[in-house]
Structure formats: C-alpha cells, structure tokens
Amino acid sequence: MTAPGRHTDAELAALIAEGAGQVLLGVAHGELLEPRRRGDVGDALAQAWIAQVLQMHRPQDPVLSEEADDDLRRLRSDRVWIIDPLDGTSEFARGTTHWAVHVALAVDGLPTASAVALPAQGQLFRSDEVPVADGPLTGRMAVSRYGHSYPSAAVADRLGLGAVHIGSAGAKAMAVVRGDVDAYVHAGGQYEWDNCAPVGVAQAAGLFCARLNGEQIVYNNPQPYMPDFVICRQEIADDLLRALRTPW
Numbered sequence: 001m002t003a004p005g006r007h008t009d010a011e012l013a014a015l016i017a018e019g020a021g022q023v024l025l026g027v028a029h030g031e032l033l034e035p036r037r038r039g040d041v042g043d044a045l046a047q048a049w050i051a052q053v054l055q056m057h058r059p060q061d062p063v064l065s066e067e068a069d070d071d072l073r074r075l076r077s078d079r080v081w082i083i084d085p086l087d088g089t090s091e092f093a094r095g096t097t098h099w100a101v102h103v104a105l106a107v108d109g110l111p112t113a114s115a116v117a118l119p120a121q122g123q124l125f126r127s128d129e130v131p132v133a134d135g136p137l138t139g140r141m142a143v144s145r146y147g148h149s150y151p152s153a154a155v156a157d158r159l160g161l162g163a164v165h166i167g168s169a170g171a172k173a174m175a176v177v178r179g180d181v182d183a184y185v186h187a188g189g190q191y192e193w194d195n196c197a198p199v200g201v202a203q204a205a206g207l208f209c210a211r212l213n214g215e216q217i218v219y220n221n222p223q224p225y226m227p228d229f230v231i232c233r234q235e236i237a238d239d240l241l242r243a244l245r246t247p248w
C-alpha cells in the first residue's frame with residue numbers, strides 16, 4: 001500500500017477518480033448485469049471503494065457524497081471532499097459513454113484539488129494538470145439529453161449557439177474544457193456533487209464559472225443543493241450573463 005499522506009490532494013483526487021472509473025468499467029464489463037442493476041451496483045461499488053480510500057488516506061476529512069448519508073461534521077470543517085461516484089447513472093446503465101466520476105476537495109467552500117474521469121472515453125481531467133481552454137470558439141453549447149432549460153434556451157437564442165446533447169454534468173463540463181463546445185448552462189436543479197469537481201477542473205482550465213446571477217459558486221452549504229450555474233469561455237461570459245438578465 002502507498003503510505004497515507006504520500007500523495008498531494010490533487011494526486012489523490014486524480015487517482016480516486018481514475019480508480020473508481022476502473023471499478024465502474026468492471027461493473028459494466030460484458031453487459032453481465034441488466035441495465036437497472038448495473039446502475040445500482042455501479043453507484044454502490046464506486047461509493048464503497050472511494051469511501052475506503054478516503055478513510056485510509058484522509059481520515060480527518062469529512063466527505064459529502066451523492067451515495068452516502070450526510071456527515072454534518074462537514075459544516076465544521078474547512079476541508080471537505082465532495083464526490084459523485086457515478087454521475088450520469090442512467091447513461092451508465094444504458095451503456096453510453098456519457099458518465100463520469102467526480103472527486104473534489106473543497107477548502108473553505110471552493111474546489112481546490114479536483115478530478116473528473118470519463119472512463120468510457122478513456123479520459124481523466126485533473127485541476128493540477130489541465131491545459132488552458134483557449135482554442136477557437138465553436139458556436140456550440142452543451143445541453144442535457146432532456147433538452148434545454150429556459151435559461152439555456154435563452155442563451156442559445158441570444159448568442160446563436162447550437163445545442164450538443166450530452167448526458168452527465170461532468171461530461172458536459174469537460175466538453176467545454178476540451179473545447180468541443182463554448183458553454184454549459186444548467187438551471188432547474190442539481191446538487192453540489194454534480195458540479196463541484198467539474199467546476200474545479202473548469203476553473204483550473206481558465207474557464208468562467210458562476211451562478212446564473214453572476215455570483216461566485218460556493219460549496220459545502222448546509223443544504224447541498226446547487227441548482228444553477230454556468231461554465232463557459234471567458235470571451236463570451238459578459239454576453240452570456242447579459243442574455244440571462246434580459247427578459248426573453
């Protein structure tokens with residue numbers, strides 16, 4: 001075993017996202033489980049593995065996870081791991097490549113060390129190594145499989161952005177990081193584990209990240225509900241926030 005404490009927080013986040021991705025690829029292997037069970041087993045096994053690793057390597061740090069009871073010690077801790085062991089569970093269950101593992105360490109409410117794995121796409125994004133997203137603009141934005149929300153439709157209309165339908169919050173955010181699309185606008189509900197690590201990686205890539213009213217995104221709130229946010233290229237951030245402010 002690697003000695004606890006040997007890894008930096010960013011290395012640990014990356015290793016955990018990558019390792020949980022391996023667990024999940026194992027769960028999906030050979031399509032031996034029917035879809036619903038594959039999703040449930042994926043959620044449970046990825047959660048169990050991540051919880052064991054964090055307990056071993058960062059025993060003092062509380063964890064906020066989609067798949068665990070809320071440990072309220074987190075509200076008295078400046079360091080909290082915010083994880084989604086399987087983002088895009090329904091996509092994973094259906095056998096698409098649009099699912100992710102999210103691992104972030106938030107310090108005083110801000111993601112510091114973050115990693116997002118897209119295991120079925122063979123990709124790992126980590127905040128300490130991600131390149132700056134500064135390629136040519138594409139004129140496209142990432143949209144949920146289920147279509148536009150009112151705010152994302154307003155942005156698409158006002159900025160003339162075409163929709164690219166992608167499942168999983170992490171996969172949509174990493175599409176902006178990769179430069180496949182210029183923006184990801186979410187409204188209508190999500191939780192901190194759905195967007196903390198994606199926002200941490202996106203900020204490290206120099207992207208603009210904010211609530212839809214333009215305010216800073218702050219994590220580790222008593223209610224871990226984070227219903228809206230935008231991740232976009234800096235070049236279009238002012239126009240995008242203006243589009244959101246203007247009645248449609």
Ligand SMILES: Nc1ncnc2c1ncn2[C@@H]1O[C@H](COP(=O)(O)O)[C@@H](OP(=O)(O)O)[C@H]1O
Pocket residue numbers: 066084086087088089090144145146166167168169187188189190191194
């Ligand atoms: N209105 C809403 N309320 C709560 N969670 C939402 C939501 N819309 C999307 N999400 C969550 O955000 C993630 C990405 O969704 P989508 O692919 O539709 O954009 C999913 O996480 P999980 O798969 O971890 O549950 C989904 O449950």
Ligand SMILES: [Mg+2]
Pocket residue numbers: 066084086087088169193194
């Ligand atoms: Mg999620």
